[in-house]
Amino acid sequence: MRGIVKKSAIWELQLVRKLCVAAVAMLASSQASTDDDLMRAARQIFKPIPSIMPAVKDNPVTHEKVELGKMLFFDPRLSASQIISCNSCHNLGTGGVDAGPTSVGHGWQQGPRRAPTVYNAVYNLAQFWDGRAADLKAQAKGPVQARIEMNATPDHVLNTLNSMSDYVVMFKKAFPNEASPVTFDNFAKAIEAFEATLITPAAPFDQYLEGDTTALNDQQKAGLKLFMETGCSSCHNGINVGGQGYFPFGVIERPGATLLPASDKGRYAVTEAASDEYVFRAAPLRNVALRAPYFHSGQVWSLKQAVGVMGETQLGIELSDKEKNDIVAFLNALTGQLPKIEYPKLPTRTDATPPPSLGR
Amino acid sequence: MRGIVKKSAIWELQLVRKLCVAAVAMLASSQASTDDDLMRAARQIFKPIPSIMPAVKDNPVTHEKVELGKMLFFDPRLSASQIISCNSCHNLGTGGVDAGPTSVGHGWQQGPRRAPTVYNAVYNLAQFWDGRAADLKAQAKGPVQARIEMNATPDHVLNTLNSMSDYVVMFKKAFPNEASPVTFDNFAKAIEAFEATLITPAAPFDQYLEGDTTALNDQQKAGLKLFMETGCSSCHNGINVGGQGYFPFGVIERPGATLLPASDKGRYAVTEAASDEYVFRAAPLRNVALRAPYFHSGQVWSLKQAVGVMGETQLGIELSDKEKNDIVAFLNALTGQLPKIEYPKLPTRTDATPPPSLGR
Numbered sequence: 001m002r003g004i005v006k007k008s009a010i011w012e013l014q015l016v017r018k019l020c021v022a023a024v025a026m027l028a029s030s031q032a033s034t035d036d037d038l039m040r041a042a043r044q045i046f047k048p049i050p051s052i053m054p055a056v057k058d059n060p061v062t063h064e065k066v067e068l069g070k071m072l073f074f075d076p077r078l079s080a081s082q083i084i085s086c087n088s089c090h091n092l093g094t095g096g097v098d099a100g101p102t103s104v105g106h107g108w109q110q111g112p113r114r115a116p117t118v119y120n121a122v123y124n125l126a127q128f129w130d131g132r133a134a135d136l137k138a139q140a141k142g143p144v145q146a147r148i149e150m151n152a153t154p155d156h157v158l159n160t161l162n163s164m165s166d167y168v169v170m171f172k173k174a175f176p177n178e179a180s181p182v183t184f185d186n187f188a189k190a191i192e193a194f195e196a197t198l199i200t201p202a203a204p205f206d207q208y209l210e211g212d213t214t215a216l217n218d219q220q221k222a223g224l225k226l227f228m229e230t231g232c233s234s235c236h237n238g239i240n241v242g243g244q245g246y247f248p249f250g251v252i253e254r255p256g257a258t259l260l261p262a263s264d265k266g267r268y269a270v271t272e273a274a275s276d277e278y279v280f281r282a283a284p285l286r287n288v289a290l291r292a293p294y295f296h297s298g299q300v301w302s303l304k305q306a307v308g309v310m311g312e313t314q315l316g317i318e319l320s321d322k323e324k325n326d327i328v329a330f331l332n333a334l335t336g337q338l339p340k341i342e343y344p345k346l347p348t349r350t351d352a353t354p355p356p357s358l359g360r
Numbered sequence: 361m362r363g364i365v366k367k368s369a370i371w372e373l374q375l376v377r378k379l380c381v382a383a384v385a386m387l388a389s390s391q392a393s394t395d396d397d398l399m400r401a402a403r404q405i406f407k408p409i410p411s412i413m414p415a416v417k418d419n420p421v422t423h424e425k426v427e428l429g430k431m432l433f434f435d436p437r438l439s440a441s442q443i444i445s446c447n448s449c450h451n452l453g454t455g456g457v458d459a460g461p462t463s464v465g466h467g468w469q470q471g472p473r474r475a476p477t478v479y480n481a482v483y484n485l486a487q488f489w490d491g492r493a494a495d496l497k498a499q500a501k502g503p504v505q506a507r508i509e510m511n512a513t514p515d516h517v518l519n520t521l522n523s524m525s526d527y528v529v530m531f532k533k534a535f536p537n538e539a540s541p542v543t544f545d546n547f548a549k550a551i552e553a554f555e556a557t558l559i560t561p562a563a564p565f566d567q568y569l570e571g572d573t574t575a576l577n578d579q580q581k582a583g584l585k586l587f588m589e590t591g592c593s594s595c596h597n598g599i600n601v602g603g604q605g606y607f608p609f610g611v612i613e614r615p616g617a618t619l620l621p622a623s624d625k626g627r628y629a630v631t632e633a634a635s636d637e638y639v640f641r642a643a644p645l646r647n648v649a650l651r652a653p654y655f656h657s658g659q660v661w662s663l664k665q666a667v668g669v670m671g672e673t674q675l676g677i678e679l680s681d682k683e684k685n686d687i688v689a690f691l692n693a694l695t696g697q698l699p700k701i702e703y704p705k706l707p708t709r710t711d712a713t714p715p716p717s718l719g720r
Contacts, residue, residue: 074453082459088443093434093706099442099716108468110718290708302711341703346453348650351662356459358470 035213038225045228047239048206049286049336053197054122059137061193065174069194071167071344072187078157079150081106082356086143086191089115092341095290096121096198101298105143106151107360112264114298119338120286122196124243129296130267131246131281136192141184147360154184159354161187166347200287200336205241208333216333223330226323231315235282241334243284249295250278252316255309258299266296289332304328395573398585405588407599408566409646409696413557414482419497421553425534429554431527431704432547438517439510441466442716446503446551449475452701455650456481456558461658465503466511467720472624474658479698480646482556484603489656490627491606491641496552501544507720514544519714521547526707560647560696565601568693576693583690586683591675595642601694603644609655610638612676615669618659626656649692664688 053061072078076085089103090096096117098104103111113129121127127139143149144157161167161182168182174190175181205224207215216224227233236242246267249260260278267276280296293299294306307327311319319327413421432438436445449463450456456477458464463471473489481487487499503509504517521527521542528542534550535541565584567575576584587593596602606627609620620638627639640656653659654666667687671679679687 076451077454077459081464083448083464091436093704094437095708099437099709101716104441104443104718108718292709292711301715338705343701343703344453345698348455349459349652351652355661356461358464358468 035221038221039208039211039213041228042224043209045233045237046205046209046241048209049120049123049199049201049203049239051201053199056122056137056192056196057135059189059192061196062174064170065190065193066197067194067344068167068170068174069190069192070341071170071346072191073194074344075346077160077346077349077353077356078144078152079106080152080156080357081150084150086118086140089143089149090118092118092198092338095119095287097291100293103149105149106147107358109148109360111146111148112261113296114293117284117287117291118195119198119200120240120284120336121243122199123238123240124281124284125245126281129280130270132270136195137185137188140188140191140195151360156354157184157187158182159352163350163352163354164347165350197339200338203286203336204333205330206336216330219326219329220333221330223326223328224333226319226327227330230311230317230319230323232310232327235314236285240284240286242282242286245282246276246279247282247314248277248279249313251314253313254278255313259295259297259309261297264296285331285334287335287338289328289335303331307331395581398581399568399571399573401588402584403569405593405597406565406569406601408569409480409483409559409561409563409599411561413559416482416497416552416556417495419549419552421556422534424530425550425553426557427554427704428527428530428534429550429552430701431530431706432551433554434704435706437520437706437709437713437716438504438512439466440512440516440717441510444510446478446500449503449509450478452478452558452698455479455647457651460653463509465509466507467718469508469720471506471508472621473656474653477644477647477651478555479558479560480600480644480696481603482559483598483600484641484644485605486641489640490630492630496555497545497548500548500551500555511720516714517544517547518542519712523710523712523714524707525710557699560698563646563696564693565690566696576690579686579689580693581690583686583688584693586679586687587690590671590677590679590683592670592687595674596645600644600646602642602646605642606636606639607642607674608637608639609673611674613673614638615673619655619657619669621657624656645691645694647695647698649688649695663691667691 055061073086076083076088079085084105089098089105091098096119097115100114102113103115105111116127116129122136125131127133127136128142133139133142144152145154161171171181171186171190175186178186204215204220227236235245235247238244249255249266254260265277267279267281268274270276283295289303292303293301294303295309300306300309304324307324308319311317415421433446436443436448439445444465449458449465451458456479457475460474462473463475465471476487476489482496485491487493487496488502493499493502504512505514521531531541531546531550535546538546564575564580587596595605595607598604609615609626614620625637627636627641628634630636643655649663652663653661654663655669660666660669664684667684668679671677
């Protein structure tokens with residue numbers, strides 16, 4: 001029952017959700033003696049990814065908008081250097097992230113944090129590790145302007161888009177009721193619409209949640225049970241197995257400076273509340289097995305090691321080798337079906353397209 | 361008949377092909393009074409791209425090899441930084457090239473030459489601007505090792521590939537008769553096989569060469585006629601409308617240092633023959649309208665301007681505004697159908713995969 005003790009510690013921080021605790025308590029009381037109990041408990045904490053894409057607030061997702069957004073996502077000419085696209089750091093071929101540890105941007109500058117995945121990002125309560133963007137359309141305006149990422153300006157983006165008639169036509173189709181649809185807001189909305197299609201249903205765990213008890217093997221079930229009993233699911237829950245709340249990195253024991261550099265105070269930079277120092281959005285764990293290295297600092301290359309770190313820092317427990325292996329087996333069951341993406345043929349630059357700029 | 365004079369100058373350099381001259385002479389003698397004459401002359405100089413991919417010497421192209429090659433082409437983890445792939449500089453979404461003027465590689469270092477396109481590269485007589493690689497499999501070993509490009513070593517490539525079982529399985533399938541198929545040679549062969557699929561048939565000019573006189577409009581036909589009469593087709597001929605021979609940049613008049621930097625002596629670096637100073641492979645003009653900026657130095661952003669430069673430096677003629685527009689219209693008819701490419705889902709890195717290295 002060591003998990004219960006640790007959950008009390010989290011309770012003191014008022015950061016856990018009643019739902020999780022109730023479900024885990026139920027599981028603990030019954031000792032999860034049957035598959036049915038395990039599935040019932042899991043269903044109270046997690047939700048499967050549906051096979052249809054979600055609706056997006058204030059931004060109806062249409063085919064035209066998605067196609068435009070895909071082009072924008074892959075177009076490096078929207079960066080100052082014209083060699084960096086959204087896909088450079090959120091590579092759809094490698095789980096929606098780059099190789100890490102943290103991203104490399106304009107001028108070979110290295111950013112402070114690991115790129116978060118775009119897959120299933122639409123399900124997060126907010127975007128970025130610190131939740132500073134309310135949604136994907138707000139997020140999409142960030143990296144394109146960041147000096148150490150794409151280093152562009154809204155003017156560069158709009159001049160570039162307006163220089164290519166194919167883009168202008170696509171904006172008109174994607175935003176049919178607007179007189180001047182080529183705007184920075186619509187650029188962001190189109191990217192958001194495309195990203196809303198980047199969902200990965202049909203992971204073994206989804207099939208399990210939908211009632212197929214054979215979708216997880218025994219080791220994965222043992223891992224799922226541990227994941228709930230020890231308290232992992234206090235923070236990593238819901239449809240994205242995380243991404244739904246903010247928690248200190250180091251609930252019980254503060255990690256070393258390699259994993260938690262003192263200079264990056266996480267959500268504190270957003271809220272300036274002392275209680276938000278070193279607080280981050282709980283990492284969504286969908287497809288986590290595809291996305292080493294781990295944590296916002298990207299310093300842990302092994303998923304098993306990351307599980308161990310979480311046990312120590314967040315739960316105050318030292319997981320055994322077998323327990324870590326079981327949890328990793330469960331996490332592997334979170335790998336879903338990545339959507340098929342046809343690589344876009346981008347509009348052709350014209351004499352009016354701004355030239356690249358490599359300087360800082 | 362000014363084109364004839366200029367062709368004589370090229371003849372003195374013994375660089376043109378008898379076939380072209382014969383065809384142009386025929387065209388000149390008949391004044392190309394009819395569409396039939398024009399088409400007959402064009403068919404003697406150019407060849408349409410077939411709709412089936414070409415065979416590759418010493419490297420049978422199989423589905424398994426192509427699929428593997430596509431993954432390798434898109435996999436940034438094969439570079440030292442793990443953020444640069446073949447596709448970074450030979451972007452299949454922008455005509456098989458990057459934004460230019462010359463490519464940016466490891467450490468934000470800028471290379472000396474414009475990235476050549478991979479589309480239809482299989483039809484070139486040799487690879488690179490100076491033809492230093494005999495074929496695409498030889499070419500594929502270059503940039504991955506170049507210090508200012510991907511900055512990797514064969515060891516890095518093989519260690520990375522061997523660390524991911526999915527890659528090992530794919531190499532076994534692509535090279536079924538080999539005991540240890542994960543080799544640097546086979547890495548290059550798989551990329552060559554994929555690149556052999558990157559052909560772009562069915563351009564309006566292909567349809568024209570295949571007998572459809574309506575596939576080119578009157579302006580494009582006027583441009584085609586000029587292209588042959590003035591002597592452009594002396595160097596830019598064959599299936600790739602170029603890429604078939606080596607010629608000095610500045611046959612008649614040497615371009616300024618911006619377009620022809622003194623430090624880059626072109627093919628001289630390969631052969632060390634004085635006659636090869638500032639000699640380059642004639643640019644293949646398939647899809648040229650997609651690929652600004654132009655020339656090996658990538659300093660001319662307008663296709664019309666590039667046509668003017670070619671007239672002055674290679675043919676010693678000043679083309680009129682109308683003539684340049686007509687030739688550009690013809691060059692636009694060289695844009696073919698780009699193949700559909702499904703963006704690959706790459707194998708997942710493991711604890712054994714080498715970490716990225718950003719330093720020089």
